[in-house]
Every structure is written in structure tokens, then in C-alpha cells.
Amino acid sequence: MEEEKSGVLKPIVWYKFDDPNDLGKDSSGNSYSATNYGATYDSGKNCKQGDGCVHFSASGTQQYMTVDNRLDLGTIQQQSGITVSFWGYMTELSGYWARYFDFGGRNSTYFYHGGGANLYNWLFAAPSTSTYPTWLQLDIYGGKGYFSVPFSKHVISSWHHFVFSISKNGSASANTWSVWIDNELVCDACHASGLTSIPMDERGWYIARSHWEVDGKTDGGMDDFRIYDQALTALQVAELTEIYYDSVEYNPVSTPSKAYWFLRPVYVNCQMNHTWDDVIHGQLAKNQTFKSGGLGKLMTRGEFEVWVCSYQDECAKPRNPFCYVFNEQQKLFIPW
Numbered sequence: 001m002e003e004e005k006s007g008v009l010k011p012i013v014w015y016k017f018d019d020p021n022d023l024g025k026d027s028s029g030n031s032y033s034a035t036n037y038g039a040t041y042d043s044g045k046n047c048k049q050g051d052g053c054v055h056f057s058a059s060g061t062q063q064y065m066t067v068d069n070r071l072d073l074g075t076i077q078q079q080s081g082i083t084v085s086f087w088g089y090m091t092e093l094s095g096y097w098a099r100y101f102d103f104g105g106r107n108s109t110y111f112y113h114g115g116g117a118n119l120y121n122w123l124f125a126a127p128s129t130s131t132y133p134t135w136l137q138l139d140i141y142g143g144k145g146y147f148s149v150p151f152s153k154h155v156i157s158s159w160h161h162f163v164f165s166i167s168k169n170g171s172a173s174a175n176t177w178s179v180w181i182d183n184e185l186v187c188d189a190c191h192a193s194g195l196t197s198i199p200m201d202e203r204g205w206y207i208a209r210s211h212w213e214v215d216g217k218t219d220g221g222m223d224d225f226r227i228y229d230q231a232l233t234a235l236q237v238a239e240l241t242e243i244y245y246d247s248v249e250y251n252p253v254s255t256p257s258k259a260y261w262f263l264r265p266v267y268v269n270c271q272m273n274h275t276w277d278d279v280i281h282g283q284l285a286k287n288q289t290f291k292s293g294g295l296g297k298l299m300t301r302g303e304f305e306v307w308v309c310s311y312q313d314e315c316a317k318p319r320n321p322f323c324y325v326f327n328e329q330q331k332l333f334i335p336w
């Protein structure tokens with residue numbers, strides 16, 4: 001599974017923000033460095049991944065970064081799909097409509113104040129207005145709509161993981177958007193519109209800055225910013241989110257079985273308190289106690305072939321089952 005993960009999940013842009021002397025360094029190997037306008041390095045203990053992250057202060061001159069404008073995000077999405085992911089937080093010092101990112105055109109041909117046809121931005125912001133005091137909002141301009149995320153459980157000043165995935169044009173699910181926050185799918189193909197290709201000299205791929213000068217400044221931080229030239233599946237997002245636990249927090253003395261190598265440490269001791277008879281009975285009764293299925297591509301024949309999710313275990317939460325794979329040789333349910 002590890003080989004599959006690294007093979008499938010290869011970002012085309014990867015800002016780790018680990019190097020204080022080269023904060024916008026691209027670790028993807030593609031040299032799409034970010035340009036830094038005043039943002040500062042924060043040390044690893046304040047960050048989510050690796051040895052550092054970037055900090056944006058709202059006091060004084062606007063601090064932000066730009067993604068390399070050689071990238072034509074519109075064409076990438078149209079041809080192969082695109083995903084943007086990062087860890088981020090904002091403090092209450094952030095202004096109205098402070099941005100996590102705002103990707104769009106910079107002048108009147110591709111940008112038009114007040115809305116209108118010549119507007120091709122897609123952006124993710126914390127409005128913090130009287131109308132939307134505790135919401136995050138994803139806006140897709142060009143007459144294309146917006147998507148609001150209730151912010152109540154995504155408390156300001158704490159780190160959260162965000163994934164924005166748009167499928168390519170011309171497929172069955174063409175141009176559909178999916179959004180995950182902390183590995184929870186908060187937008188399940190809830191919107192469909194492709195991105196527009198913008199000429200290079202008009203591209204403004206802003207991180208932590210708005211294209212609208214009236215908007216407030218961002219006060220907060222970001223870590224592990226990535227762009228993929230593909231839409232991600234739920235499994236790939238789960239792996240992406242768990243990388244943090246794998247590399248930083250979860251550092252066992254012995255290597256776990258690869259079936260649950262990305263399991264959060266808090267779940268390692270979860271136990272299935274039911275037998276296969278219970279599982280089958282529960283499924284036949286359709287009483288929402290268990291779900292199960294085949295492992296598909298993740299299957300190791302004769303060892304790990306099926307998964308079971310239980311709504312009744314100690315580790316399960318209301319509407320949020322806890323899942324196991326069944327070890328066919330040891331006849332054991334193993335937390336997954």
C-alpha cells in the first residue's frame with residue numbers, strides 16, 4: 001500500500017515551509033517555488049508537519065505568498081483534474097473575508113471588481129461578517145456559485161486540513177467539486193463548473209491574500225500546501241490526512257502491519273466486540289449496525305480481503321462507525 005500511495009499521490013507543487021532560508025521552496029521536484037511577500041517562518045513546534053510552517057501576520061503590510069504563475073491551473077483542471085490541499089488556521093485578528101487562497105486574474109480582462117462576466121476567481125475565505133460570522137466559504141466566480149461551510153466545529157486558531165478536488169472536463173462526473181475538512185467530506189460533488197485558463201501575465205495565484213483590496217488581511221498559518229494534477233478519491237484524501245499522524249505523532253517502536261499503518265494511535269486498541277454471525281445478522285436485519293465490503297485494490301488474498309464497519313463499538317461515534325479489516329489467517333478483526 002505504501003508503494004501505491006507514493007505512486008498515486010505525487011503532487012506537482014509541494015510547499016513544506018520547513019526551510020527558514022527558502023520558505024517558498026517547492027519539494028515536488030518541479031521547481032514551482034512560491035514567492036514570499038513578507039510572510040515569516042514558524043518553528044516546528046507550532047506547526048502541523050515537518051520542521052516548520054509559514055505564518056501570516058495581519059498587522060502592518062499585507063503578508064502573503066504566490067504560487068508560481070507558470071502553472072496554468074485552468075488547463076490542468078480541464079485536462080486531468082486538480083486538487084489543492086493544505087493545513088491551515090486563522091486567528092481572530094484576521095479581517096473580513098480573509099483568504100486561505102484566492103486564485104484568479106489580476107486585471108480587468110480577467111478580473112472585474114464587484115462581480116460580472118470577467119471574473120474567474122476561485123477562493124476560500126473566512127467571511128467573519130455579521131451575516132456569516134462563523135463560516136468558511138468557497139467561492140467560484142464567473143457566475144458559477146459559492147459553497148459555505150459551517151465553521152462551528154472548525155474552531156478558529158486551531159489547525160485544520162482542507163482538500164479541494166475538481167474532476168477533469170469530459171468525464172462522467174465532469175468538473176465536479178469535492179471538499180474535505182479534516183478528512184470529512186463536506187461537499188460531495190456539490191458543485192460542477194470547470195476552471196478557466198488565464199494567460200500567464202494575468203495569473204494571480206495568491207495564498208493568504210485577496211484580489212479585492214477592500215478585504216481584510218489573513219492572520220494565521222499554513223503548512224504542507226500541495227497541488228495535484230488529478231482529482232483525489234476519498235481513500236487518497238484519507239491517506240493524505242493521515243500522513244501527519246504517520247510521520248509526526250505515530251512513531252511506534254515496531255512497524256505495524258501494513259493493513260493499519262496509517263491508523264491514529266488512539267485507535268490502536270479498539271476491539272471488535274462482535275462475531276461474523278452478529279455482522280451478518282445485523283446486515284440482514286438492515287438495522288444499521290454493520291456495513292461490510294471487499295477491499296478491492298487494497299486486498300491481500302488469503303490475508304486481508306474484507307472490511308467491516310461497526311456502529312456499535314466503543315470506538316464508534318453516532319453516525320460515524322469504526323472500521324476493521326478481517327485477518328483471514330488469524331481470524332481477527334484489526335482496526336483500520
Ligand SMILES: [Ca+2]
Nearest residue numbers: 016049050052
Ligand atoms: Ca512544514
